[in-house]
Structure formats: structure tokens, C-alpha cells
Amino acid sequence: MDKVKVGIIGAGNISEYHVQGYEELPNVEIVAVCDLDNEKAEEYAVKHNIEHVFTDYNEMLKMKELDAVSVTTWNNSHAPISIAAMRAGKDVLCEKPLAMNADEAQTMVDAAKETKRLLMVGFVRRFEKNTDYIREVIEKGELGNVYYAKTGYIRKWGNPGGWFCDKKRSGGGPVIDLGVHVIDLISYLTGKPKAVSVTASTFNHLGIKSYIKGMTKYNAKDYDKNNPYCDVEDSATALIKFDNDMTLNIETSWVLHTKEDNNYLMLYGDKAGVKMEPELEFYKEHNDYFVEERPIVQEEKNKFAAIFQRETAHFIDCIVNKVECRNPGEDGVAIMKILDAIYKSSELGHEVKL
Ligand SMILES: NC(=O)c1ccc[n+]([C@@H]2O[C@H](COP(=O)([O-])OP(=O)(O)OC[C@H]3O[C@@H](n4cnc5c(N)ncnc54)[C@H](O)[C@@H]3O)[C@@H](O)[C@H]2O)c1
Structure with a gap:
């Protein structure tokens, strides 16, 4: 070619x-x-x-x-x-x-x-260096059985506005925009178990708050400061259970009355635990002591650009060299099923089985 x-x-x-x-x-x-x-x-x-x-x-x-x-x-x-x-x-x-x-x-x-x-x-986010590192550690069994995971993708003031706020064009708010990343990451890191049930609440109390001063945020191309329209959630929380007995607790927001943005991601196994965010850290036992380990995994200075570089390079590699795709469409469907269940559970007010 x-x-x-x-x-x-x-x-x-x-x-x-x-x-x-x-x-x-x-x-x-x-x-x-x-x-x-x-x-x-x-x-x-x-x-x-x-x-x-x-x-x-x-x-x-x-x-x-x-x-x-x-x-x-x-x-x-x-x-x-x-x-x-x-x-x-x-x-x-x-x-x-x-x-x-x-x-x-x-x-x-x-x-x-x-x-x-x-x-x-x-x-x-599957193309982050930490993702490769943690996936390898989990595959080697170093965490043992991962039975609990916890993640938050919290923005204090980060509603992008425009089409993101219009359910007809976006499908939803931070759940479908931010939650999607971290739910996928945990699924990918733990070998893509199948979700079996979801209990969730989504909240729509705060809107865009376009009038806020003193902070900047990511805006959609069609963001209009004077248009406060927003018919999607501004925050959400969910408890997701998987067929490997892992339970995932997730919270996400575009706008929340909280101190600051807060991104965290933890996995807990019966041999060890790992914190991927805000920084990579392992919690394990050695010689009858609890120990902490901080592996040195250097991300590029502009990590965001670097992970997109690896993603596009992989896409082209799949086309040219027919390598197996790391992110097949099927994985997108599996995560969408969880997102659908989050919205459904919130609407019904009880657990949804998948
Ligand atoms: N991977 C990530 O970290 C990440 C980050 C941000 C956004 N996204 C995703 O990327 C997509 C775009 O988000 P964005 O932030 O770039 O939005 P954006 O508002 O900056 O840009 C979207 C563009 O798409 C154009 N567009 C919409 N419908 C079109 C159509 N039918 N034909 C041609 N052009 C069309 C709009 O005119 C606009 O210029 C979304 O699906 C979003 O979820 C991913």
C-alpha cells in the first residue's frame, strides 16, 4: 500500500x-x-x-x-x-x-x-504508559484477584456546553463523556469482565454556570456563553458489578460544589492494590510489613498529545500491518451497555441487571 x-x-x-x-x-x-x-x-x-x-x-x-x-x-x-x-x-x-x-x-x-x-x-486512555504497566502487573497475577475498583472523574466547573449539553446530540452528560473513559479503563485493565448489574443515580441540579469568573474550561466548538440550555446530568454515581465478582464504584461530574477537580483510580486485589491516579503507587506486603512501591513510568511532557499519537499510530498499524486491534468496536458496545444501564437505573430508582 x-x-x-x-x-x-x-x-x-x-x-x-x-x-x-x-x-x-x-x-x-x-x-x-x-x-x-x-x-x-x-x-x-x-x-x-x-x-x-x-x-x-x-x-x-x-x-x-x-x-x-x-x-x-x-x-x-x-x-x-x-x-x-x-x-x-x-x-x-x-x-x-x-x-x-x-x-x-x-x-x-x-x-x-x-x-x-x-x-x-x-x-x-488505553494508550497511557501506566495502563500498559498495570495491565502487565495484573496479567502476571501480582494483584491477585481484583475484587474492588474505585474511580472518580470529577470536574468542579467543566461543562463544555454547546452540543455536549443537548441530549439529542450527545446522549448524556459526564457519564457518557468522562465516565466512559474510566469505566473502560478499569474494564480493560482487569481483562474485560462482563458487567452484570448497575445501581446508579444521575443528578441535574447545577447546569452550565456560564457566569462563573476566575476559571477556564474546555468548551465545545458551538459553546455559547449566553445559552444556558442543558438537558443532561451534571454529575452521577454508580455501583457496577461484574461477572468476575469485581465491584466498581464510580463518580463523575461536570459541575459540582466541591473544592477542586479530582481524578482518581484504584484497584484492590487480594495480593496487592494499585493507585493509577493521581499517581502510580502499589500497596502490598513484604516481610510481614505493609509496603508502598512507586514504579518509575515516565509519561511524555504532553501526555495528552502522546496518547493520541499512539492511538492513531495503532489505527494505521492495524490497517497496514493487520495487527490485532487493541480497541475493537465490540468493546465500545460493552461499555455502552453499562452507560445505558446507569441512565436506566437512575430513571427507575433501582438496580438494573444486564
Ligand atoms: N478521547 C477524548 O479524550 C475526547 C476528548 C474530547 C472529546 N472527545 C469526543 O470527540 C468528539 C468530538 O468532541 P469535540 O470536543 O472535538 O467537539 P467539538 O464541538 O469541538 O467539535 C465537533 C465538531 O464536529 C462537527 N460536526 C458535528 N456533526 C457533524 C457532521 N454530521 N458532519 C461533519 N461535522 C460534524 C461540528 O461542527 C464541530 O466542529 C465527541 O464524540 C467527544 O465525545 C473525545
Whole structure:
């Protein structure tokens, strides 16, 4: 194969990281960009030296020379765009969450099977160095049986606004935006056990709070400071049980009356425990003492860019060298089932079995 010819669909914030990743790869050429907003797409094409510009992805997908696409649009278009791309013979790297719900995500996996195309889901945190380290340690049995996990992805003031707040386009709030990352990470680290039940509460009391001063936050491309519309949750908590007897406790928020942002992730086994965030640390026993270990795993200075680089490089490696995909679409469906159950449990007010 000559250079892999890639197209970007959705010229927003996160697509910049996909582009940076592709630009590092000598065997990739970004040939097309598509965004609903023509002016933004044109600007983007100039910035990244991309030849073809579209506002309709169906037109872009007619390009014969196009081999693969990154789908970095609002969540409601992940499924239709990815399916159309695979039907047009393109391989797909689709951002998380894979779709609006598990049924929709399953139609994407079905299309991948039918068309024999690659559908990779953008669970980018699987490409952190700490993830590799902890996964290896768990596979070697050093934690023993991991029976409890606990994670929080808490923002004090971080509602991105715009489409993220519009359920029709996003499917939900921090659960589907942030929770998805850490639920997936724990599932991936512990060998992808199957979720069997979920008890959850989601809360919608605070909204965007656009008027807040003294802090900055990540904003959607269509964020409008004067539009307070928000019909999704602003925080949530859930207890998820898996078929390997592991219980996961998760909390997440976009806006919460709390001291500060707080990201944590812990796994507890019968031989040892590990804290992945805020810093890597192991808790075990040695010589009848409890000991702590801090492995030295250096992440790059710009960790966010580095993990996207590894993700896009892996996507291209899957296409060119047919290596096994680390993030197959099926994993996106499994996580969507958990997210669906979180919303359902909150709505019903009791446990949901999967
Ligand atoms: N992996 C991560 O860490 C991470 C971080 C942020 C966002 N994301 C995901 O990336 C996706 C995009 O998020 P963002 O923050 O870049 O949003 P954004 O608002 O910055 O950009 C989205 C862009 O998609 C365009 N778009 C929407 N529908 C389209 C369509 N049908 N055709 C063409 N263009 C379309 C919009 O015009 C906009 O320019 C979301 O699914 C989000 O969940 C992932």
C-alpha cells in the first residue's frame, strides 16, 4: 500500500489531536476534511494543508482514494457516519462514546463485520504508559484477584456546553463523556469482565454556570456563553458489578460544589492494590510489613498529545500491518451497555441487571 489516505470528519477540538498523530506518521497523508461549518472546515484545511474540503460526509466518502477516516463529530452522528464510511470501504477510528446507546453501537459493529472493515473506538486512555504497566502487573497475577475498583472523574466547573449539553446530540452528560473513559479503563485493565448489574443515580441540579469568573474550561466548538440550555446530568454515581465478582464504584461530574477537580483510580486485589491516579503507587506486603512501591513510568511532557499519537499510530498499524486491534468496536458496545444501564437505573430508582 502507498501512503494511507485519511479523512477527518468533524473539525473540532479533539480532531486536532488525531491530526497531530497522523502528521507524525510518514506513511499517512491527510487528504480531506469535513465539517458542517464550511468556514471552519476551510480554515482547518489551510492550517493543516489538506486538499479536499466537504460539508457533507457522504460526498467525502465518494473519494475513491480515501482509505480511512477519523470520526470526531457529535456523538449522535458517530453511528451513521461510521456505518456510511465502512459501507464506502473505509476503515474507521471513531471517538468515544461509540454511539448514543448500545443498540446503535451494535449496528456499527454489525456493519464492520458485514463490510469487513476495521472499526476502532477511541478509548485513548488505553494508550497511557501506566495502563500498559498495570495491565502487565495484573496479567502476571501480582494483584491477585481484583475484587474492588474505585474511580472518580470529577470536574468542579467543566461543562463544555454547546452540543455536549443537548441530549439529542450527545446522549448524556459526564457519564457518557468522562465516565466512559474510566469505566473502560478499569474494564480493560482487569481483562474485560462482563458487567452484570448497575445501581446508579444521575443528578441535574447545577447546569452550565456560564457566569462563573476566575476559571477556564474546555468548551465545545458551538459553546455559547449566553445559552444556558442543558438537558443532561451534571454529575452521577454508580455501583457496577461484574461477572468476575469485581465491584466498581464510580463518580463523575461536570459541575459540582466541591473544592477542586479530582481524578482518581484504584484497584484492590487480594495480593496487592494499585493507585493509577493521581499517581502510580502499589500497596502490598513484604516481610510481614505493609509496603508502598512507586514504579518509575515516565509519561511524555504532553501526555495528552502522546496518547493520541499512539492511538492513531495503532489505527494505521492495524490497517497496514493487520495487527490485532487493541480497541475493537465490540468493546465500545460493552461499555455502552453499562452507560445505558446507569441512565436506566437512575430513571427507575433501582438496580438494573444486564
Ligand atoms: N478521547 C477524548 O479524550 C475526547 C476528548 C474530547 C472529546 N472527545 C469526543 O470527540 C468528539 C468530538 O468532541 P469535540 O470536543 O472535538 O467537539 P467539538 O464541538 O469541538 O467539535 C465537533 C465538531 O464536529 C462537527 N460536526 C458535528 N456533526 C457533524 C457532521 N454530521 N458532519 C461533519 N461535522 C460534524 C461540528 O461542527 C464541530 O466542529 C465527541 O464524540 C467527544 O465525545 C473525545
